[in-house]
Amino acid sequence: xxxxxxxxxxxxxxxxxxxxxxxxxxxxxxxxxxxxxxxxxxxxxxxxxxxxxxxxxxxxxxxxxxxxxxxxxxxxxxxxxxxxxxxxxxxxxxxxxxxxxxxxxxxxxxxxxxxxxxxxxxxxxxxxxxxxxxxxxxxxxxxxxxxxxxxxxxxxxxxxxxxxxxxxxxxxxxxxxxxxxxxxxxxxxxxxxxxxxxxxxxxxxxxxxxxxxxxxxxxxxxxxxxxxxxxxxxxxxxxxxxxxxxxxxxxxxxxxxxxxxxxxxxxxxxxxxxxxxxxxxxxxxxxxxxxxxxx
Amino acid sequence: xxxxxxxxxxxxxxxxxxxxxxxxxxxxxxxxxxxxxxxxxxxxxxxxxxxxxxxxxxxxxxxxxxxxxxxxxxxxxxxxxxxxxxxxxxxxxxxxxxxxxxxxxxxxxxxxxxxxxxxxxxxxxxxxxxxxxxxxxxxxxxxxxxxxxxxxxxxxxxxxxxxxxxxxxxxxxxxxxxxxxxxxxxxxxxxxxxxxxxxxxxxxxxxxxxxxxxxxxxxxxxxxxxxxxxxxxxxxxxxxxxxxxxxxxxxxxxxxxxxxxxxxxxxxxxxxxxxxxxxxxxxxxxxxxxxxxxx
Numbered sequence: 001x002x003x004x005x006x007x008x009x010x011x012x013x014x015x016x017x018x019x020x021x022x023x024x025x026x027x028x029x030x031x032x033x034x035x036x037x038x039x040x041x042x043x044x045x046x047x048x049x050x051x052x053x054x055x056x057x058x059x060x061x062x063x064x065x066x067x068x069x070x071x072x073x074x075x076x077x078x079x080x081x082x083x084x085x086x087x088x089x090x091x092x093x094x095x096x097x098x099x100x101x102x103x104x105x106x107x108x109x110x111x112x113x114x115x116x117x118x119x120x121x122x123x124x125x126x127x128x129x130x131x132x133x134x135x136x137x138x139x140x141x142x143x144x145x146x147x148x149x150x151x152x153x154x155x156x157x158x159x160x161x162x163x164x165x166x167x168x169x170x171x172x173x174x175x176x177x178x179x180x181x182x183x184x185x186x187x188x189x190x191x192x193x194x195x196x197x198x199x200x201x202x203x204x205x206x207x208x209x210x211x212x213x214x215x216x217x218x219x220x221x222x223x224x225x226x227x228x229x230x231x232x233x234x235x236x237x238x239x240x241x242x243x244x245x246x247x248x249x250x251x252x253x254x255x256x257x258x259x260x261x262x263x264x265x266x267x268x269x270x271x272x273x274x275x276x277x278x279x280x281x282x283x284x285x286x287x288x289x290x291x292x293x294x295x
Numbered sequence: 296x297x298x299x300x301x302x303x304x305x306x307x308x309x310x311x312x313x314x315x316x317x318x319x320x321x322x323x324x325x326x327x328x329x330x331x332x333x334x335x336x337x338x339x340x341x342x343x344x345x346x347x348x349x350x351x352x353x354x355x356x357x358x359x360x361x362x363x364x365x366x367x368x369x370x371x372x373x374x375x376x377x378x379x380x381x382x383x384x385x386x387x388x389x390x391x392x393x394x395x396x397x398x399x400x401x402x403x404x405x406x407x408x409x410x411x412x413x414x415x416x417x418x419x420x421x422x423x424x425x426x427x428x429x430x431x432x433x434x435x436x437x438x439x440x441x442x443x444x445x446x447x448x449x450x451x452x453x454x455x456x457x458x459x460x461x462x463x464x465x466x467x468x469x470x471x472x473x474x475x476x477x478x479x480x481x482x483x484x485x486x487x488x489x490x491x492x493x494x495x496x497x498x499x500x501x502x503x504x505x506x507x508x509x510x511x512x513x514x515x516x517x518x519x520x521x522x523x524x525x526x527x528x529x530x531x532x533x534x535x536x537x538x539x540x541x542x543x544x545x546x547x548x549x550x551x552x553x554x555x556x557x558x559x560x561x562x563x564x565x566x567x568x569x570x571x572x573x574x575x576x577x578x579x580x581x582x583x584x585x586x587x588x589x590x
Contacts, residue, residue, distance in 0.1 A: 186393055197377075
């Protein structure tokens with residue numbers, strides 16, 4: 001009996017801390033950026049110094065407060081109609097975040113379902129789904145979104161629909177491939193020998209192994225969704241005209257870019273920071289969620 | 296003695312139609328209740344395929360050409376899929392070859408043992424974990440409660456193999472198929488694992504089909520043995536008898552090729568190529584006859 005007893009497992013630091021440490025700087029930076037973005041979006045009515053559509057034509061095209069001629073009433077200046085740029089950026093973040101969250105989640109749900117089914121059952125089901133994805137991806141994505149938004153009509157719903165319809169393939173492809181890889185693993189065979197059905201194997205054994213991948217994709221997809229929303233509002237088929245969006249602000253700023261470059265620069269910076277934040281977060285999460293550190 | 300498992304005249308081919316390799320050519324085998332039978336043969340003899348056929352784990356391109364696999368009197372090959380799944384994990388269990396890859400990397404050890412128990416015995420989550428603790432204690436894991444909380448990569452290969460053994464015996468199966476369970480382990484751990492299998496077998500009253508190429512292992516724990524070569528059974532009988540008085544020239548050659556502590560290394564002789572040659576050509580001749588007979 002004594003010779004059968006091996007030593008127990010070694011003491012380790014807390015699992016949560018270890019995960020965060022694995023994520024490293026990327027996780028921190030990404031998490032902070034995305035966290036700030038979400039906070040701003042959530043608290044925009046409290047944080048914004050002005051009503052985003054309130055015009056003050058006497059104070060039009062004011063520069064940011066720290067530049068000569070700026071006023072602290074308008075910390076980031078005003079646009080050509082005298083609307084507070086900071087307030088508009090904050091309210092535009094609401095649209096961006098709403099689109100990112102809803103569109104990415106829906107695209108993920110649809111894509112994961114198709115990917116799992118194709119990966120698990122193979123054969124003609126897989127062929128069908130894969131060809132569908134191929135055909136889908138043959139369309140230029142932005143053009144497809146624009147056409148869709150144009151057909152469905154402008155509005156938040158159509159922006160979200162356009163993103164979901166285009167981007168579910170991203171999830172489906174990756175999830176399908178990874179499901180196939182995981183099914184080849186010995187543990188999947190072991191699960192079959194335990195008498196589990198295919199559905200149970202998918203749900204209980206394969207899906208948990210896909211979580212790091214899905215979370216990463218989801219974060220990256222949110223960044224992409226924000227970009228697409230900017231593009232759609234840039235070409236003017238996004239939400240209604242009086243709702244501030246980053247894309248809309250870029251369009252307005254473009255016309256007076258020589259007189260007041262900050263009006264266009266500030267929304268661009270917001271977009272870049274958000275997308276970088278989502279990508280870093282995705283990258284960091286991938287490292288943090290991987291218990292085996294397969295890197 | 297009634298047979299728990301009776302494989303009769305099993306034919307299995309792998310590959311495309313027309314270019315199939317016959318991996319089992321009429322193999323027959325019986326395992327009595329509570330019996331430990333060794334199934335030996337060189338690589339490619341078909342011993343793992345026989346085990347996989349019983350478990351329903353044959354590769355997708357395998358075709359069962361004929362024969363029956365009776366488990367407790369019922370034909371596994373004729374049984375509807377759900378009924379067969381109900382037997383797997385509960386009445387027929389597997390101790391897999393590679394403990395490193397056979398556990399799901401992202402699920403805690405306890406959850407993995409509990410899946411079987413909850414699925415087949417309909418235990419509550421708490422009861423399943425309680426039973427899992429007992430099972431881990433049975434396979435001589437110290438601090439079983441703590442090990443339940445760990446992920447597979449946090450425990451050693453030897454411990455993972457114990458976990459897999461615990462899972463195999465979890466539902467008191469009538470038959471455990473051990474597919475080279477000691478091959479991936481180092482020699483000191485091998486002996487402990489063999490002792491464990493033997494002890495759990497006695498306690499749970501299971502029969503064991505022990506697939507291995509290690510005649511030393513067979514001599515140690517198997518009461519009876521079957522020698523498989525090129526998909527057919529060449530010789531079978533009581534282990535002591537077969538090892539002391541091998542009747543088939545291949546068995547004799549196999550024994551001469553096994554290193555032993557009581558013989559000088561110079562006494563080691565490989566199986567004569569001419570013998571393998573003749574056995575294979577015999578097998579191929581029989582193949583042609585089979586094909587002709589069926590056509």
